[in-house]
């Protein structure tokens with residue numbers, strides 16, 4: 001299953017593919033006591049974050065494998081048994097929860113470590129493979145460049161057929177084996193199956209979330225298809241997967257989001273809520289355009305809450321604004337944490353912090369906010385908002401369909417490729433063909449990561465509704481609203497989606513607020 005690569009604020013999730021050189025756990029006999037394991041993990045995560053920051057901002061070489069190599073006893077079947085025993089023996093509910101976060105952390109790292117060799121094969125293959133473009137052999141990894149420069153749908157479809165040849169190969173050589181191995185490892189760790197392990201790690205109610213997804217997909221279908229037909233220059237019956245990136249791009253509106261206004265607007269917006277990234281001593285906003293810096297916005301919670309860092313190399317444009325606001329959501333969340341428990345500072349699922357990040361990202365698509373901070377107006381603004389509504393619905397429907405599919409895949413239902421084709425076609429609103437559905441093994445995230453995103457979509461809408469009800473439609477101008485957010489952020493990453501929902505006045509994660517929001521947007 002593909003590691004989540006577009007999500008870099010939790011370092012542990014993004015770099016483990018390279019840990020092959022670390023010693024394997026099966027030969028370890030001696031075990032460390034639980035406190036020693038926790039201390040080692042804390043040290044490792046701190047060093048990983050420090051190295052990740054230097055690599056991202058300064059372009060220094062990364063050697064995460066060497067860091068893992070320092071702790072050969074950490075991610076082993078024995079250490080997991082120690083953690084499992086400690087969870088069972090603990091009677092204090094708070095400590096029990098922290099230990100359970102720790103156990104899940106060990107288990108997910110262990111799974112990656114045991115399958116690292118397959119990921120190395122995957123990366124080597126990807127690096128070596130060649131494809132045919134205009135009669136010439138070019139590296140497979142350059143194909144994306146050709147795809148993003150192709151203006152006609154026919155040209156994109158032709159290039160994509162090369163991509164699907166590669167999927168066929170990677171599926172049979174690596175991905176099927178990786179899936180089988182992960183399923184086997186989960187059982188070896190004492191779980192009923194892989195799903196059981198994943199659901200425990202993400203701490204959510206699987207059946208209720210699946211039901212919410214089904215309901216959302218049904219309820220939004222008509223509106224989504226109408227929006228699709230409105231914004232897409234390619235008719236839906238001719239639409240191919242290779243057209244999607246082209247359609248989602250918001251380049252037409254980039255002039256309203258100039259590079260030199262990015263940081264000042266972000267700072268102004270945050271200070272209206274009573275956050276002040278400029279003055280917060282524990283929050284570093286690194287905006288300098290260093291030559292080797294990775295331009296994408298990212299948040300590194302190095303030490304929570306004492307040392308939280310955000311990096312961006314401003315380029316301007318809508319996507320740059322969206323991603324800075326998104327990362328500011330993460331940064332303010334971690335910088336406001338007050339919990340002394342390390343597991344609640346650094347571990348746990350990402351559903352809640354993603355919900356906070358989407359809340360801030362949503363400002364860039366808020367009509368009133370746009371009137372205050374940009375010059376966009378009239379028909380131009382209306383079109384922008386329709387396009388944003390389409391893009392959001394597309395992402396939501398994609399992730400919900402993906403979650404439903406991944407659950408069926410892990411339950412080993414028959415013919416997963418056909419299931420992927422049927423379920424994703426419904427989500428996307430255009431029919432995936434046989435070739436396109438070859439992504440049924442590569443379009444799978446480790447340990448049901450999609451469940452975190454799906455919960456975050458619902459939580460963001462629930463949170464926004466609560467803020468509007470309590471502080472008015474323009475809650476984002478209110479320091480009291482900021483104070484309310486700070487009171488939630490104080491819990492660090494300890495809350496599950498359900499626990500945040502309870503704080504917002506719901507019994508559990510609910511689809512009502514999101515459906516209401518979609519209806520009000522598409523009625524405009």
Ligand SMILES: [Zn+2]
Pocket residue numbers: 007326330353354357
């Ligand atoms: Zn995020």
